[in-house]
Every structure is written in structure tokens, then in C-alpha cells.
Amino acid sequence: MTDATAEPTTAHPPVNFGKIGVLLVNLGTPDGTDFASMRRYLKEFLSDRRVIEWSRIFWYPILYGIVLNTRPQKVGKAYELIWNKEKNESWLRTYTRNQAALMAESFADKPQVIVDWAMRYGQPSIASRLEVLQKQGCERILVFPLYPQYAAATTATVNDKAFEALQKMRWQPALRTVAPYHDDPVYIDALATSIERHLAGLDWKPEVVLASFHGIPKSYFDLGDPYYCQCQKTARLLRERLGWPEEKLKVTFQSRFGPEEWLQPYTDETVEKLAKNGVRRIAVLNPGFVSDCLETLEEIAGQAAESFFHNGGEKFAHIPCLNDSAEGMAVLDHVVRRELQGWV
Ligand SMILES: C=CC1=C(C)c2cc3[nH]c(cc4nc(cc5[nH]c(cc1n2)c(C)c5CCC(=O)O)C(CCC(=O)O)=C4C)c(C)c3C=C
Ligand SMILES: [Fe+2]
Ligand SMILES: [Fe+2]
Secondary structure, X not given: OXXXXXXXXXXXXXXXXXXXXXXXXXXXXXXOOOHHHHHHHXXXXXXXXXXXXXXXXXXXXXXXXHHHHHHHHHHHHHHHHHOEOOOOEOHHHHHHHHHHHHHHHHOOOOOOEEEEEEEXXXXXXXXXXHHHHHHXXXXXXXXXXXXXXXXXXXXXXXXXXXXXXXXXXXXXXXXXXXXOOOXXXXXXXXXXXXXXXXXXXXXXXXXXXXXXXXXXXXXXXXXXXXXXXXXXXXXXXXXHHHOOOOOOEEEEEEOOOOOOOEOOOEHHHHHHHHHHOOOOEEXXXXXXXXXXXXXXXXXXXXXXXXXXXXXXXXXXXXXXXXXXOHHHHHHHHHHHHHXXXXXX
16 A cells, blocks of 8 residues: 655756746847858757758758859858857847846846847857756746838748757746737837937938848748738838928838848849939838848848948948847837737
């Protein structure tokens, strides 16, 4: 006969408990601009089935035969132009780390909340930081993919990776994921304030402002990805908040990759066309990027500006992303506090 009240014969290993984790996750970035670091990063990124949905039989010969032999050098040179030399890292990493540190400060009055950060590709990995949070006693973790607009290639792949890490755990923490916040008034207001402040600092006024979002292949939209519609809604709400007509704030899509058709209109073609049609002053912002990165600093502030001037444009301004600014942090803080309801 067994004694139900008997103590277990072996002691359970000691565990921390009672904490709540918040994990900010951005896309990722190479560890350096050299060929090996770039190749490692691009290999992980472009092997993700959420990013390249083509059949592996078709894609892998192209990836391993062409892309990973040529792109690391080309893109490494682009990263060099925008590298944060002081920290010897990309700006995406600098801003993501700063965002986590500032958010931790804002939760100083709630010691049960631990804020951390990770990258979907490269380091620190999602699995490694989830493990650290759990060891610190987080029984509940909020995973925050840092994308205002949902795309399977960005938001879903972060969530997939987090749940994949949980598959290996005996004692899983409870996990919540943050919903897209493309239409949140706090986000829209932060974008509008940032635009107004930036334009007020110029001694000229743009004739046209482009809201340039990262693109995705059109085929992903046809399959039901809500990304395009969420980008359009962000822009519509921003126009309404600023009191601007559609001709003043135009939506475009940048950063095409591969031969497929992507979401249109393309940013590079639009910039060129505007200049050729006699528009002399434009500003560009990137509302879909939480932090400045290669795609905003090199492709827009660098290449797009150059193309505009080359085709007759006279004034070009790149409006920075919200980054770790007060407005940017107000948005991230607001979203996190909303999603933590019932836990904190
Ligand atoms: C903001 C949302 C993003 C979406 C949507 C997105 C889709 C997407 N991206 C690629 C391919 C590449 N993107 C690259 C860089 C990159 N992409 C985003 C964000 C989104 N991507 C960011 C923030 C960055 C910059 C990272 C940095 O370190 O600064 C790259 C790497 C650079 C390059 O080789 O050009 C690739 C490749 C695809 C195919 C895709 C949708 C299917
Ligand atoms: Fe991308
Ligand atoms: Fe790019």
C-alpha cells in the first residue's frame, strides 16, 4: 500500500519562479561585415521557409550555388557604410539593446518583470534568451516581434522560433505573442509627431512624402498575408492624423529580393519617376521599421537619395525610424503594457 502523504524520495531541483519575461525580438543582423559573418547570417535568413517559400529542390541550388557565393561580399560592403563603428555592430543591434534597457527602466517599479532582447537570425538567439528568462524564474513570457505590421516572413517566423524552443523544455513557461499594432493610435501619433518635428527642422518643405515599407513578394499577398493591407491602413491613419491628402503621403515598397513581382509601387522606381516628373523636394520615412537598419540607412538615406539627386531632385530628407526615442519607447511601452494585462 502506498502512503499518499509521504514526502517524495528525491528532492526536486531548486527552481526560480514568480517572474514575468518580456522578450523584444528583431530580425537580426550579421556579427561583422566580413564575408564569413555575412554568409552565416544570410544562410540562416534565406534558409527560413517563412522567408523564401519556394520548393527547396528549386531554391537550395540557387542559394548555395549563387546567392551565398556572391551576396555576402556585396551586402557586406553596404553594411560597412552604415556600421556603428563605436560599438562595432549594426545599428539594428544597438537600437534593439537600447530599447530593452529603456523598457527595463520603465518597469523599475515592477520588479517581477524582466525585459530582454533577441534576434530571429544571428545572436543572441531566441532560444538562448528564453532559456535565460526561464532560469531567472519567468513562468510567463511575452514575445514581442518588433514589427508593427504582421507578415508571415517576419512576425510568424519569430513566433515559430519561440515555440520551437519551447518544444525542447520539460517545464514550459506560458507564452504570449504580441499582436500587430499597425493601427494603434499611440503608434500613429508617434509617427506623426516624429514627421512634424523632423520637417519643422528643415528650411524647406517637401512636395511629397513617401511612406516606404519593406516589400514582400506579391504571391504571399495573394496567398492571404495581411501585410499589404496593414501597411495601407497605417498610412491612411497617418494621413488622417496629419490632415494630408493622398498625393502628399504616398505608400511605396522597397528592398525587393529575387526575380518575382513584389508589392507595388516600388520605392526606387517612384523616387526616380518623381524626380523625372519635376518634383524637386521629397522626404521619406519607414513606418514599418522599428529601428533604423541597412534597409533604411543604406537603401533609402543612401541609395534613394542619390537616385533622386541624379534624376534632377534638389532636396531629400530621410526621417529616422522611431528607434529608442521617447516617442518610440512610448509606443513599445504602451503595446507591452496592453499585452501584459492579466499577468501584471
Ligand atoms: C520590416 C519588415 C520586413 C519584412 C516584411 C521583410 C521581408 C523580407 N526580407 C527579405 C530579404 C532580406 N531582408 C533583409 C534585411 C532586412 N529586412 C528587414 C525587415 C523586413 N524584411 C530588416 C529590418 C532588415 C535589415 C537587417 C539589418 O541588419 O540591418 C536582407 C539582408 C540584406 C540583404 O541581403 O539585402 C534580406 C536578404 C525577404 C525575402 C522578405 C520577404 C519574403
Ligand atoms: Fe527583409
Ligand atoms: Fe535590401
